[in-house]
Amino acid sequence: MAEHFSFEVLKRSRTTLARLGVIRTRRGIIETPQFIPVATVASVRALGSDDLRALGVQAIFANTYHLHLRTGEDLIRRMGGLHRFMSFDGPIFTDSGGFQAFSLGLGREHNISKIGSIFPHGRRSAERRENLTRITDEGVAFKSLVDGGWHFIDPRSAMRIQSRLGSDIVMAFDECTSPLSDYDYTREAMERTHRWAVQSLRYHDRRQAIYGIIQGGWFEDLRRESADFIKSLPFDGIAIGGSLGNCKADMHQVLEWVVPRLDARPRHLLGIGEIPDIFECVERGIDTFDCVHPTRIARRGNLYISPASGGCLENKFRISIKSSVFKDDKRPVDPRCGCPTCRMYSRAYLRHLYISNELSYFRAATVHNVYFMLRLMESIRKSIRSGKFSALKRRWMKGEQAPG
Structure with a gap:
């Protein structure tokens, strides 16, 4: 367990897996269940850090990949880390950059993304775009949409970048698969994620809490296997990521496969945050969520x-x-x-x-x-x-x- 990080379950629902808790970090508490606004490039779009404080935002979620490419973690470190850089004194989560293996890779090929829909309802889009990733057991090479160059991230560099950003809670490096990925590829990606999880623990900054990420797509045996493997490692928290099936009912099923196998550590659901999802997933034992949905739809008039x-x-x-x-x-x-x-x-x-x-x-x-x-x-x-x-x-x- 990272120094200055703890999680306490204060109360459990008698009829569901919902639970009330508190995450304590070196920079403050996060009352759970909690929604974590996304600050992709160290900013919740359209808001200042003074707005975040006034609204009572307890924590934010920043994007390692975009900060690495657009600003550079060394500059942010010289400016005193993310907290001083953006004048936000609450806990900050950062992802590892692993999601970009999906969004710039199979997500483009299958036309599935957080911008569109991660639940394709079994369709295969006729629109196919260039896969901008090259994934090996060593890591992921990305073709940048910022400068057009190729960049490489592996578990060690992902942990180094997040250390220099100075976030409080980091994510292990993982590979997120598509809902249209078949069983064999999903197993391959899951096993790669497990190896990267071990490496992430080896290289991560001990001052930061670290969450392992469960993968396995919408395959029951893979999800159960991944949950058991990630749970066996000394992570501070557990995140659930990757493909959650073809529809919301599939997502609920994934949680029902996974959550009962987990222990008392905090559980984070990556990239989900619509209002019905919040109720359904809290009911199934999720503690924290991050999602761009509330801010994105606001900008589009909703x-x-x-x-x-x-x-x-x-x-x-x-x-x-x-x-x-x-x-x-x-x-x-x-x-x-x-x-x-x-x-x-x-x-x-x-x-x-x-x-x-x-x-x-x-x-x-x-x-x-x-x-x-x-x-x-x-x-x-x-x-x-x-x-x-x-x-x-x-x-x-x-x-x-x-x-x-």
């Missing part, structure tokens, strides 16, 4: 709303502010929300900003979505503490419950 306040036909948890129905709407985005955006601005004004392409829209919208997600997590923690998580989930899914 704002969270409690279902009791009336979402759109396509999604009861949000509205599309660009719709003409909001042209004369004096109400805040969500009358039940207490965020600065809802206290100050009407739907009509936010629509005006959006269709006018005013930069102030992006901050206002992102403030709302991040605040909304954090308050949702707070209400989930309260419900676990009071023994009412299942009731809270049921009311949200039926459209009867507001945040807080």
Whole structure:
């Protein structure tokens, strides 16, 4: 266990695997279950670090690969590490760069990504783009979309980069496969991930906590094998990554295969964070989540709303502010929300900003979505503490419950 890192389970649900806990790090605590906003290049897009503090963000998740290519870990180290570089004093997670083995490789070939859909529902896209990776047992060579050059990352360099970034919680180097990868390749990638996990432990900075990553795609025996292997190693926490199947039901099944095999260490689900996912995955024992979804959809005109306040036909948890129905709407985005955006601005004004392409829209919208997600997590923690998580989930899914 890394110095100054611990996890305590405070309460467990009697009817589900949901649990209330607290992660303690050298730079503060993370109350769980918790949503971790993504700060890809040391910034939650459209927000400043002062916004993060004001909203009550407890931790953020930065991207090793992009910081390595765009800024350079040596410069960030000279500036005092990520915390001083971006003036954020809370815990920071960093990934290892392993996800780019998927997003720049099979993700491009199969047209599956966090931007589009990681759940392809069995389809094979006719669109095939160049695979920009070369994966061997030694590591991954990437063709950079920044400078066009080839760069190589292996477990040792991934740990060195994260050490120089100075994050608090790092991820072991892994290979993330596609939902369309077959059994044989998924097993090969999983076994490579296991070897890299051992190397990541050998080379990681002992001042940083480290999470191992379970792989295995949507294959029950591989997921169980990977869970048992990663659990056997002295990681501080466990992350679940890779392909989660063809649909949300498959993702739930993966968690049901994996989570009951794990011990009391904190569990992180990589790249998942839509509102129904949060409820379903907390119910299945996940403690922390990271995802770009809340901030990305905000920039595209989609704002969270409690279902009791009336979402759109396509999604009861949000509205599309660009719709003409909001042209004369004096109400805040969500009358039940207490965020600065809802206290100050009407739907009509936010629509005006959006269709006018005013930069102030992006901050206002992102403030709302991040605040909304954090308050949702707070209400989930309260419900676990009071023994009412299942009731809270049921009311949200039926459209009867507001945040807080």
